[in-house]
Amino acid sequence: MKEQKKIILISLITGIVLMLAKFGAYFLTASNFVLTDAAESIVNVIASAFAFFSIYLSSQPRDENHPYGHGKVEFFSVFIEGSLIGIAGVIIIIKSTYSLFYPNAIHDLLVGAAIIGATGLINGALGYYMIKKGKSLRSITLDADGRHLIADMVTSIGLVAGLILIRFTGILWLDSALSILVALYIIYSAYKLIRKSVAGLMDEADFQVVTDIINVLSEKRRESWIDVHNLRAQKYGNELHIDCHMTLPNYFDLNHVHAEVSLVDKMINKEVGIKTELFIHSDPCVPDCCHYCSMPNCPIRSEPQTETIAWTMDKVVRNKKHFE
Numbered sequence: 001m002k003e004q005k006k007i008i009l010i011s012l013i014t015g016i017v018l019m020l021a022k023f024g025a026y027f028l029t030a031s032n033f034v035l036t037d038a039a040e041s042i043v044n045v046i047a048s049a050f051a052f053f054s055i056y057l058s059s060q061p062r063d064e065n066h067p068y069g070h071g072k073v074e075f076f077s078v079f080i081e082g083s084l085i086g087i088a089g090v091i092i093i094i095k096s097t098y099s100l101f102y103p104n105a106i107h108d109l110l111v112g113a114a115i116i117g118a119t120g121l122i123n124g125a126l127g128y129y130m131i132k133k134g135k136s137l138r139s140i141t142l143d144a145d146g147r148h149l150i151a152d153m154v155t156s157i158g159l160v161a162g163l164i165l166i167r168f169t170g171i172l173w174l175d176s177a178l179s180i181l182v183a184l185y186i187i188y189s190a191y192k193l194i195r196k197s198v199a200g201l202m203d204e205a206d207f208q209v210v211t212d213i214i215n216v217l218s219e220k221r222r223e224s225w226i227d228v229h230n231l232r233a234q235k236y237g238n239e240l241h242i243d244c245h246m247t248l249p250n251y252f253d254l255n256h257v258h259a260e261v262s263l264v265d266k267m268i269n270k271e272v273g274i275k276t277e278l279f280i281h282s283d284p285c286v287p288d289c290c291h292y293c294s295m296p297n298c299p300i301r302s303e304p305q306t307e308t309i310a311w312t313m314d315k316v317v318r319n320k321k322h323f324e
Contacts, residue, residue: 004055004139007130011145012048014126018119019045029112032099032179033166036092037116037159040152040186043088044123047081047148051141075200078144082193085148089186096179103172113163120156123149144193151189155182200235209233209272210313213242216271217264218311224248224260226285226293228311230319242268243279247321249295250284257282288323 019041026034054077127149134143162178165171210233217228231244246264248257261280269276285293287302292309295301309315309322 008052015044025112025115043084074141079197086190089183092183096176099176109167124153227322240276247283
């Protein structure tokens with residue numbers, strides 16, 4: 001968490017400096033096109049500030065009111081960020097539409113383009129770094145903030161090209177028209193962030209995470225692990241919670257069952273690369289399991305093994321043993 005806080009703090013300080021530079025470019029040029037980037041930079045600062053708070057809150061230990069911890073606040077942070085970006089996009093469209101009919105004089109476009117280009121490059125480098133760290137630290141907040149900065153870089157590149165075009169063509173209405181196009185892109189970026197946050201808050205299945213877990217279980221599969229089913233995964237910030245059913249030989253005593261379950265716990269935490277809390281319900285095997293059970297020297301086998309059932313997404317997430 002300390003590393004995440006440090007990265008977000010760097011993003012926040014950088015965002016404030018770049019915001020001031022962009023507004024300086026706007027007051028210099030009086031361009032609506034430049035204003036789109038400056039307005040979005042306000043969102044960058046607010047979002048980074050809220051992201052810093054959310055990472056602080058998500059690092060707090062679980063308590064009676066939050067038995068699964070405070071990690072869900074990161075999804076709420078992303079929702080706030082997406083909402084603010086969307087509001088900024090709508091405001092820009094309204095102002096730019098007005099300016100299409102009532103244009104104002106613009107000037108010093110090349111200087112403004114140079115300032116915006118420099119801020120875009122800085123945002124791009126910082127955004128790429130945050131996305132990389134977001135993946136390695138499993139932080140949706142860092143990833144969302146990084147993608148926002150990458151989107152900001154893209155709009156800055158388009159903005160620089162547009163300013164140069166306006167400067168050499170002298171077509172003033174392009175300033176507002178291009179602002180509207182950029183604002184539409186900003187709104188689309190906002191939609192993707194909101195969609196991602198809502199999916200997390202609603203515990204939508206993360207197929208990549210589940211696939212990684214299934215692959216680890218399949219590669220390390222033991223003969224006594226007859227099947228795994230009803231597997232579900234939930235993310236709470238940078239922690240993962242998994243519950244599933246595992247079918248084991250019914251003649252295992254409680255100590256043996258506990259040892260097998262503990263082995264799965266340690267294996268997932270080591271191989272998946274994210275702190276994971278597992279709740280594994282142990283099911284006893286039944287005679288119908290025998291045809292796909294590879295347990296050697298089984299004293300209660302009713303029929304020989306005739307097939308090996310691969311652990312796939314379809315098999316593992318269903319709430320039933322593999323013969324059902």
